[in-house]
Amino acid sequence: MGLVLSLLELGVAFSFFFLVAALYYIRNCKRKAQPVVGFFHPYTEDGGGGERVLWCAVRAIQELLPEYNSVVIYTGDYATSESLAARAAEKFGIKLKAPLEVARLHRRKWVDAATYPRFTLIGQSLGSIVLAWEALTTLTPLLFLDTAGYAFTYPLARLFGCVVICYTHYPTISSDMLRRVKTRTSIYNNNSRIANSYLLSTAKVLYYRVVAQLYGWAGSCTHLAMVNSSWTRAHIEELWRIRSRTIRVYPPCDTSTLQALPLRRRVKDGYIISVAQFRPEKAHGLQLEAFRLALKTLQQSPDFQEVQLKIVGSCRNEEDEKRVQTLRDECKRLEIQTHVEFCVNVTYSELVELLGGAVAGLHTMIDEHFGISVVEYMAAGAIPIAHRSGGPMMDIVVDEEGKKTGYLAENAEEYAAAICEVFNLSGEKRLEMAVAGRKRALRFSEVKFDDTFKQAMRAVL
Structure with missing residues (x-):
């Protein structure tokens, strides 16, 4: 119990620090959002369905908003505008309408699961704020699109004056995860050592509830939430409580x-x-x-x-x-x-x-x-x-x-x-x-x- 409360205090202090720092930075530097669309997708070469969504979304934005100066990709990969466009075409058959800009992220380790052997959920969530800070101070877009599920970046992007839009593939935490821990079900994200211990399971339930509360508040800061399925939509609506701003958009399957x-x-x-x-x-x-x-x-x-x-x-x-x-x-x-x-x-x-x-x-x-x-x-x-x-x-x-x-x-x-x-x-x-x-x-x-x-x-x- 004490460990979980300490973790909560650390999370609150960490978030408060970034809130104060962001307000100070914005007020004193008088940064203005640029007429560009920024896609926050730190792992642009994961090769999965999430990457296909990224490139289809980029192409759609280029067609929908041709008056914007450019589209910027915030990535932690060693990639160039040319290499990303070539990858979209060769791996997914998606031809972009215009050249991209690339904003290189050097602090991607803060969202790497390997960085947090314990308390991975809250570690990656708070780490995403560090990474978003680097992205937004490098270049502040008018539209901030998160296509990788980093909800804890949304309050910070709002502070920077961005219109925040997300495409969520999977909720960071869900009521199903809480239920399995409460019923002490052993599964890939709830190992048998915790499932077999009443004390550890109780502590983990409390930890999950804390994360769920923080996640719900952060997610509610988005102006528009697109989700990939009915299952995801149900969980996002339950946690973020922004039903009128939550829309189901099935992912693109090239069949x-x-x-x-x-x-x-x-x-x-x-x-x-x-x-x-x-x-x-x-x-x-x-x-x-x-x-x-x-x-x-x-x-x-x-x-x-x-x-x-x-x-x-x-x-x-x-x-x-x-x-x-x-x-x-x-x-x-x-x-x-x-x-x-x-x-x-x-x-x-x-x-x-x-x-x-x-x-x-x-x-x-x-x-x-x-x-x-x-x-x-x-x-x-x-x-x-x-x-x-x-x-x-x-x-x-x-x-x-x-x-x-x-x-x-x-x-x-x-x-x-x-x-x-x-x-x-x-x-x-x-x-x-x-x-x-x-x-x-x-x-x-x-x-x-x-x-x-x-x-x-x-x-x-």
């Missing part, structure tokens, strides 16, 4: 190539695919256990003796590589190693080919905020089997014009049952579901994102 793949699959020779980074929250262990159970049932039929699971993902570092090796070892323990293939760091063309032959696609992350891989399964014609939570349940694996688009599951038994059902569907029924899924996937295109993003921007401008 045009996948939409061209044939929908008919030879199920007898087909396989199941899983596309996700090798991170703890992706719950690959659950996939292996579910596949083991499904395999026992499927192999009772002579048609499904060689069913395979292909796990596709990228390794960012040595830690991810160790996770892959642990999963390989788990396959041996479960005696399914001859039926599981790991496809690590594949190219996009290889991914398209893999999706084009998949009968079903697995997704096992709890409370996935959206679920781009699930949309990709549906666009490619693979029947999705996703976790019954978050974006996949609320927005994606939803009936399309009364037709089923996929399956939802929670535990290994439910996933196994769904896998078996997909493989035993008649050709006609499977095709009908694939058609409905592909139609549903069109709701999450780049064109839809562009239209909704611009509409939301016009409202605040």
Whole structure:
């Protein structure tokens, strides 16, 4: 209890210091916001869905506000205007309308999770204020757009006279996180040592409540909050309490190539695919256990003796590589190693080919905020089997014009049952579901994102 209160006092003192410093700086230097749009995105080369949102948003702003002098990217990467524009074009197929400006951030370590082995949430949140201070004193934009989820920067940006807009992929803290700690549920962000201790769990609940209060106040300082899913919107509205300024804008999913793949699959020779980074929250262990159970049932039929699971993902570092090796070892323990293939760091063309032959696609992350891989399964014609939570349940694996688009599951038994059902569907029924899924996937295109993003921007401008 004392440690948490000390942490709260430290956070209040830290925030108060920056508030006073910002007011003093602004008053004495008489800084004026420049007629530019600044995108706060410290990790501009993460390669995920967040980066695609960044470049689509930049392009949309350039089209919507051509009268602004320029668009500035605040990044901690060693990047140039040319290299970022080239990356947007080569990796995501997004051609920007005009050259960018780059404002290099030298204090990115303040938002790096590795900097805070303990109390990571509050550490990164307060650290983002330091990084935002560097960004705003380097160049103060008229429009400050955060596309990376650093809500604690919004009060500071308001003090600097910016119009603050954000695109939130995932709430820093949510009622679901609090509930799991209160019920002492062991999961990737609540380790068993804390879950098994009443005292530690009570202290963590108090810590989370403190962070949630601070997060709610900081988030409410934005003029417009765009969120990526119904699940995220519900949590943001609950915490930030700015319902009239919160708009759902689905992320842009480039599925045009996948939409061209044939929908008919030879199920007898087909396989199941899983596309996700090798991170703890992706719950690959659950996939292996579910596949083991499904395999026992499927192999009772002579048609499904060689069913395979292909796990596709990228390794960012040595830690991810160790996770892959642990999963390989788990396959041996479960005696399914001859039926599981790991496809690590594949190219996009290889991914398209893999999706084009998949009968079903697995997704096992709890409370996935959206679920781009699930949309990709549906666009490619693979029947999705996703976790019954978050974006996949609320927005994606939803009936399309009364037709089923996929399956939802929670535990290994439910996933196994769904896998078996997909493989035993008649050709006609499977095709009908694939058609409905592909139609549903069109709701999450780049064109839809562009239209909704611009509409939301016009409202605040």
